[in-house]
Amino acid sequence: MAGSILTVDDSSSIRVAIKVALTGAGYTVTEAGDGAEGIRKANAGKFDLIITDLNMPVMDGLTMIEELRKIPAHGGVPIIFLTTESDAALKQRAKAAGATGWLTKPFQADNLLKIVKKVLGQ
Incomplete structure (x- = not known):
């Protein structure tokens, strides 16, 4: 019951x-090095989940989420932030942008x- 991440x-x-960690549990993992590359790869494939950092060059994770949520195909895909940040206000901004978890x-x-x-209901 694994998925594509x-x-x-x-x-x-x-x-x-x-x-x-994820391939060991049976998930298929595709990697991107920044938010812009993440959007390109998200548009090129079908993913059950996206895990993103916040602070990245070219495009940060928050902007990437905002852009992905504008694309109907990605509207229901869960997105988890994995970051060093723990600020409550930032978490609220991420949730408002469409992040599923932190x-x-x-x-x-x-x-x-x-x-x-x-998140994947497994």
Whole structure:
């Protein structure tokens, strides 16, 4: 019952950590290094979930979510923020933009899997 997940983060080590955790649980993972690349890859494929960082070059995660939510095909795709930020006002902005959940870095692989499964209803 695994799914296809797009992970968007400018840190290659974070992308690798996410990919290892998720592929080990049977998920297919596609990677992007910034929000603009994330939008391109989201438009080129079909994803059950998107996990994104907030602070990235070219396009940040919040802007990426706002742009994705304007595209009908991505309206119902859950998006989880995975970031070092924990500010309550920022979390509210993210929720208003269309984020489904929030996980703070550094993360534990089992916590990430638990959230992914919950969001995907598994």
